[in-house]
Amino acid sequence: MNRKTLMSIAAAALGLMLVFIWLAGGFVAKLPTQTQLSTGERAGDTLQMEYTTIAESRSFSGSMQARQQANLSARITARVADVLVDAGDVVEAGDVLLRLESDDLSARVRQQEQGLAAAQARVNEARLNFQRSEQLVSQGLLPEARLDEVRAQRDSAEAELNRAREALSEARTSEGFSVIVAPFSGVISRRAVFTGDTATPGMHLVSLYDPETLRLEASISESALGLLAIGDELPVRLDVLKQDVRGRVVEIEPAADTASRSFIVRLVLTTPDTLYPGMYGKVTVPVGERQGLFVPQAWIEQQGQLTFVWVDTEQGIERRIVRLGDVFSQEQQPWVEIVAGLQAGDHVVKR
Incomplete structure (x- = not known):
């Protein structure tokens, strides 16, 4: 075996070794990991971690439902002669919605x-x-x-x-079935037939609801039900509004769903008239207090899947990996809970 071949083998072995070292993280600086929780005093660009007491809460999903709604169906077999409304129309009680042939x-x-x-x-x-x-x-x-x-x-x-x-x-009652009228004032949510269709008994024709009776219906677990009472006001997050509103508890069903072990709670919201049945929302129920450590969200850096902050120690400024929790608003800026990586007394530095 000549000298050139030996050098090629040695170079290949060295390259393979370097690849293994790189995959093992040998070229990445080791970051210390510690555990704890905080928010505290802020002096300049340095924040000393201190435990802060915050209200603990749980969120439950719900949707907007109208307390007064109706699905109007045909009671006779007849051809649809005229449809006078469409989805979104506002009607008054007694208004004619559609007519069936009645010769x-x-x-x-x-x-x-x-x-x-x-x-x-x-x-x-x-x-x-x-x-x-x-x-x-x-x-x-x-x-x-x-x-x-x-x-x-x-x-x-x-x-x-x-x-x-x-x-x-x-005979007059049967003739009256050919004229479909609004049972109450509201908004047409759906029109299921068109002129020329054949209506049969039980066939769905139109739906309407009263927007004044819209409620947020949320499924609250039985563990949090004991913390609620009629008249309580809770924060509610609606995706369509992109903001929090207040909701007042007006009804709590006294029977639980056997599958989910949850209860239906209905809330009246203080919102503008821009809500419709079926819209999604989340209601927040306070369940107590806890302590935590918090850092301004802007002070947290991310590299790949790792999140870290800079900490001022006796040995100097070092980077420390942290695990994040919930985001809270404080001092008109978002603060993030640190659930692992920091402890009370640490000095976090803004870089």
Whole structure:
């Protein structure tokens, strides 16, 4: 084996060794790791870590729901003749929302009206016959049996009149099913049919809700339920508003969901009229207090997957890896909780 070959093998071995050392982190400075929690005094660009007492809370998801809402369905089979509203329209109680074809129903109403008129005529005739027969019987010109016969005819005619009245009322009610009206004032949230569609009994036609009755319905775990009471005000975060608002607890359902072991809590929000059913929100429930260490978010640096701060020690300024917790607003800037890597008394330096 010549000298050139030996040098190539040695160079390859050296390169392979350097790769292994690099993969093992041999060329990266070792960063000390310590554990603790803080926020404290600030002097210039140095912050001395001190434990700060903060309110501890838990967040629960919820969505906006209207207490008064309705899904209107058809009660007869008929073609949709006219749809007068669309999603987003504001309606008043009693406004006509859509109409179904009702020619056959109207014809049935007219038939029942005529039947009622005929029944009324028969009743009038039967009553006159009864009065005449009653006079003749009192004069002894007709037997008592004849009076019983005309009385039965009169009663039968009056019963037929009542049946005709009920039939007419039923026909008019069926005709009324062809006109769909708003049961209360609100906003149309969905229109499910169009002109020309065929509606069948139970088929969904339109939905509406009252925006004045919107509530945030949140599922609160039973461990936090004991901390709530009717009338409590809690902070609520709505994604659509990108800000926190206040919510007042107005209802707590006294039965838990057996699967999630949570209770439905409803809150009225102090928000502008820009909310709709189904919008997502989070309600924060205070559950006590705890102590922590906090650092301004701007003082925290990140390199890859590691987060660290600069600490002033007796040996000089050193970089220390930390583990972050929740973010809080303090002094009009975001502060981050340090759950590991610092302890009370450390001096964090802004670099």
